[in-house]
Amino acid sequence: MSPRLRPGRWLPSRIAFLHLVSLLAAGVTSPSIAGAQDLDPRGEPYRPGDVVPAPKEQGASEDEDAEEFRDPYGVASEGRHSDQVSSQVRYVLEGIVVIGNKRTKAHVVRKFVPLKQGDFLDPESPELLDTEWRLMGTGWFDSVDIRLERGAERGYVVLVVQVKERNTFVIEKLVAGLSESVRRTTDSGRTLFPWLGFKVTETNLAGLGIRLSGTALVSEFQQGGRLDLRYPKLIKSEYGVRFGTFFLNGREFYGNNPLVSVPCGAPTCPSSSVVTNAVVRYRRGGFMVGTGKEFTSKLRYSLDWIGDIVSVLGRPEAASEVVGNEIQPIDFSIQDGRSFVSSLRFRLTFDKRDDPGITKEGVLFVGDVMLGTRALGSDYDFIKIDVWVRRWWRLPWKHTIRIGFFGGAAFGNTPFFYLYHISDLSDLIPSRFLEMQLDARPPPNLLGTSIENNYLGELAWRLDVGYDVPVYQNERERGLREVNVYGLIGLISLTDLRNQRTGFGGVVGYSGISRFPLDLTFDFGFRFDTRVGVFQFGFSTILGFVRL
Amino acid sequence: MRFGLAALVLLIAALAYGQSQLSIRDLGVTWSRGAASVSFSAKDLADERVRRELSSGLRKRMEVTVSAHLNGSDWRMGIRQFGCDVTRDLWEDGYLVRIGDQSERLKTLEQVLDRCLVVQGLFVGDPKSYELQKGRDIYFAVKAEFNPISKKQCTELIRPASGGDPVGPISVNIVRRRICKAERSIAFRGALLKVPE
Numbered sequence: 001m002s003p004r005l006r007p008g009r010w011l012p013s014r015i016a017f018l019h020l021v022s023l024l025a026a027g028v029t030s031p032s033i034a035g036a037q038d039l040d041p042r043g044e045p046y047r048p049g050d051v052v053p054a055p056k057e058q059g060a061s062e063d064e065d066a067e068e069f070r071d072p073y074g075v076a077s078e079g080r081h082s083d084q085v086s087s088q089v090r091y092v093l094e095g096i097v098v099i100g101n102k103r104t105k106a107h108v109v110r111k112f113v114p115l116k117q118g119d120f121l122d123p124e125s126p127e128l129l130d131t132e133w134r135l136m137g138t139g140w141f142d143s144v145d146i147r148l149e150r151g152a153e154r155g156y157v158v159l160v161v162q163v164k165e166r167n168t169f170v171i172e173k174l175v176a177g178l179s180e181s182v183r184r185t186t187d188s189g190r191t192l193f194p195w196l197g198f199k200v201t202e203t204n205l206a207g208l209g210i211r212l213s214g215t216a217l218v219s220e221f222q223q224g225g226r227l228d229l230r231y232p233k234l235i236k237s238e239y240g241v242r243f244g245t246f247f248l249n250g251r252e253f254y255g256n257n258p259l260v261s262v263p264c265g266a267p268t269c270p271s272s273s274v275v276t277n278a279v280v281r282y283r284r285g286g287f288m289v290g291t292g293k294e295f296t297s298k299l300r301y302s303l304d305w306i307g308d309i310v311s312v313l314g315r316p317e318a319a320s321e322v323v324g325n326e327i328q329p330i331d332f333s334i335q336d337g338r339s340f341v342s343s344l345r346f347r348l349t350f351d352k353r354d355d356p357g358i359t360k361e362g363v364l365f366v367g368d369v370m371l372g373t374r375a376l377g378s379d380y381d382f383i384k385i386d387v388w389v390r391r392w393w394r395l396p397w398k399h400t401i402r403i404g405f406f407g408g409a410a411f412g413n414t415p416f417f418y419l420y421h422i423s424d425l426s427d428l429i430p431s432r433f434l435e436m437q438l439d440a441r442p443p444p445n446l447l448g449t450s451i452e453n454n455y456l457g458e459l460a461w462r463l464d465v466g467y468d469v470p471v472y473q474n475e476r477e478r479g480l481r482e483v484n485v486y487g488l489i490g491l492i493s494l495t496d497l498r499n500q501r502t503g504f505g506g507v508v509g510y511s512g513i514s515r516f517p518l519d520l521t522f523d524f525g526f527r528f529d530t531r532v533g534v535f536q537f538g539f540s541t542i543l544g545f546v547r548l
Numbered sequence: 549m550r551f552g553l554a555a556l557v558l559l560i561a562a563l564a565y566g567q568s569q570l571s572i573r574d575l576g577v578t579w580s581r582g583a584a585s586v587s588f589s590a591k592d593l594a595d596e597r598v599r600r601e602l603s604s605g606l607r608k609r610m611e612v613t614v615s616a617h618l619n620g621s622d623w624r625m626g627i628r629q630f631g632c633d634v635t636r637d638l639w640e641d642g643y644l645v646r647i648g649d650q651s652e653r654l655k656t657l658e659q660v661l662d663r664c665l666v667v668q669g670l671f672v673g674d675p676k677s678y679e680l681q682k683g684r685d686i687y688f689a690v691k692a693e694f695n696p697i698s699k700k701q702c703t704e705l706i707r708p709a710s711g712g713d714p715v716g717p718i719s720v721n722i723v724r725r726r727i728c729k730a731e732r733s734i735a736f737r738g739a740l741l742k743v744p745e
Contacts, residue, residue, distance in 0.1 A: 069580075069581075069583055069671040069674060071585065071669050071670055071671050072647070072668065072669065072670075073628075073630040073647055073648065073667070073670055074630055074647070074648035074649070074650075089635060089637055089644065091638070123605055123606045123607055123635050124606075124607040124633070124635060128606065129606060129607060133697060145601065145604070146604065146606060147601075147603075147604035147605055147606065148604060148605030148606060148638055149605070149638075150638050150639070154639055155639065157605065157638060
């Protein structure tokens with residue numbers, strides 16, 4: 001809290017003095033600014049209820065003003081006025097009253113007010129004025145009105161926070177699409193199937209400001225759900241605490257027409273056959289507990305412990321595929337039967353975007369380190385480091401250009417769901433949702449390189465450039481605010497470091513630049529910015545079905 | 549494919565048409581030393597809620613923005629903005645009003661609204677803004693806002709609302725835009741007029 005919101009030590013004597021001031025005020029007409037100046041030339045300290053001067057700037061002389069087109073509102077050449085704040089009235093806060101709250105607890109609302117009983121109150125304090133916005137920013141209220149009412153004695157005021165509650169159950173994210181995949185290893189071809197993912201959140205559980213989110217994926221081949229509970233600023237009013245639990249019933253697809261050995265029990269079964277994909281069926285459940293803190297409004301960190309129990313329900317006995325001019329075994333990157341992954345994740349986020357929906361300028365940096373170790377009881381020892389940075393520039397002709405970079409590396413015995421997948425790098429294949437692979441197609445391989453063999457890897461990067469053109473903009477209360485046409489092109493790379501033949505030196509059997517696992521990715525479509533959120537329609541995953 | 553393209557062109561044309569619609573009001577414009585000075589009333593910004601909030605005892609801000617535009621173009625040749633901060637003094641039953649670096653005390657809310665929203669002789673731009681447009685049609689657009697939220701505040705409020713990239717062809721990210729609006733705003737424009745030769 002700003003020191004100028006706190007009463008000084010001289011408060012009791014000054015409060016007594018207030019009575020004298022009120023008596024004097026009864027015999028005086030409206031005090032002028034000049035009168036207040038005479039009373040308190042230094043401007044500080046203030047007495048409750050006193051009128052004190054707004055500081056005058058040392059400005060231009062009258063003659064200069066005349067040249068500058070001065071009018072009753074200032075000087076025309078200034079164009080925009082700066083946001084000056086100068087206090088003129090001070091009170092003492094007698095109490096804070098919350099009204100209109102049916103579900104939200106009053107103490108939860110009071111936490112947002114940067115004052116307590118007995119503090120000096122400056123009705124022009126930016127912190128106090130921001131309280132209304134901060135309360136609106138919670139998403140719990142349709143309207144928030146803060147007003148002052150006269151207190152029991154002159155100079156004392158009561159701060160009244162009047163709220164009108166709203167529905168706090170919101171759909172936070174909704175995604176849908178089509179994918180191609182196989183039900184089991186022995187399927188002869190891939191099937192096209194729809195999928196739907198969503199995240200819903202109760203933002204004010206039990207009126208205590210707790211966020212409870214549910215995320216789900218529904219499709220024919222994969223199902224999963226996740227619950228997250230977040231209590232903001234629980235410890236010392238600074239550190240948030242969150243818990244999460246999830247259960248996934250998934251399939252992971254390996255290989256590009258691999259040779260697999262699948263036990264079927266019947267004597268007529270072939271011992272091995274070439275299939276579309278080798279499929280590992282698994283169930284994964286787990287728990288997460290974490291904390292986080294905002295250093296500033298732009299910089300925050302989080303630290304989580306994640307425990308996963310993975311049960312492999314079915315997988316080929318063995319599988320191999322042709323990579324370059326060699327046949328290599330497929331590493332499923334998961335232990336047979338049941339295994340346990342225990343990991344710590346530290347994330348640092350610097351977010352200076354002007355808008356998370358349709359960003360026009362700013363920068364976003366996310367750095368992520370994940371460590372799985374036997375010291376934490378894990379069956380997998382690994383470390384994974386990700387860096388993600390994006391920078392947006394608003395061009396003079398109102399278009400926006402964006403450059404993005406993602407780089408990540410995983411070392412050790414990393415389970416498949418923490419490895420990098422081609423669908424997370426390429427826009428032409430639907431990304432993983434809840435860390436479940438939705439699509440079994442191989443990389444598009446538009447450059448004809450060795451990336452055609454790489455669907456899962458330990459080293460990944462992506463460099464992309466995006467360009468946004470607003471075709472419609474209107475600031476309005478309801479409906480459409482902006483329509484944006486966007487285009488994006490990028491270069492991606494995915495390498496499996498565990499395999500010596502496909503490592504840094506390129507894949508054996510390829511020559512020249514094609515030895516290096518590179519590919520192009522692109523996307524274009526529309527973004528519709530509405531009052532309720534940003535709807536994006538991208539065409540890349542549809543174009544991904546076209547065999548180029 | 550052709551149908552899709554035609555629909556897209558129609559959509560963009562309809563949106564562009566919708567964008568240019570602003571109600572027309574009487575604006576008094578006089579020219580002094582080559583610069584335009586405008587007079588108008590935006591007093592209808594002050595509806596019942598705005599009036600109530602102006603009497604809340606906390607500082608409230610009204611912001612008026614006037615811009616000069618060339619007919620048929622979005623290009624803004626001149627702009628002027630002023631803010632009017634109003635704080636009701638609970639114990640003196642008056643209002644402290646500040647515009648720029650000037651402060652004054654007014655007794656009634658009507659006086660406050662007249663001072664802040666009945667604009668008299670506001671210079672918009674300077675002579676250089678109009679020098680190259682002599683004889684051409686221009687108009688003035690006015691926007692009056694009550695308690696506008698700054699871009700910085702807005703960014704900080706909506707920041708945690710959205711996640712990363714979309715995963716599929718159709719995606720929706722919910723962003724609570726409503727909190728980034730001024731509590732109330734009105735906008736209108738004046739009739740076309742010619743820049744004096």
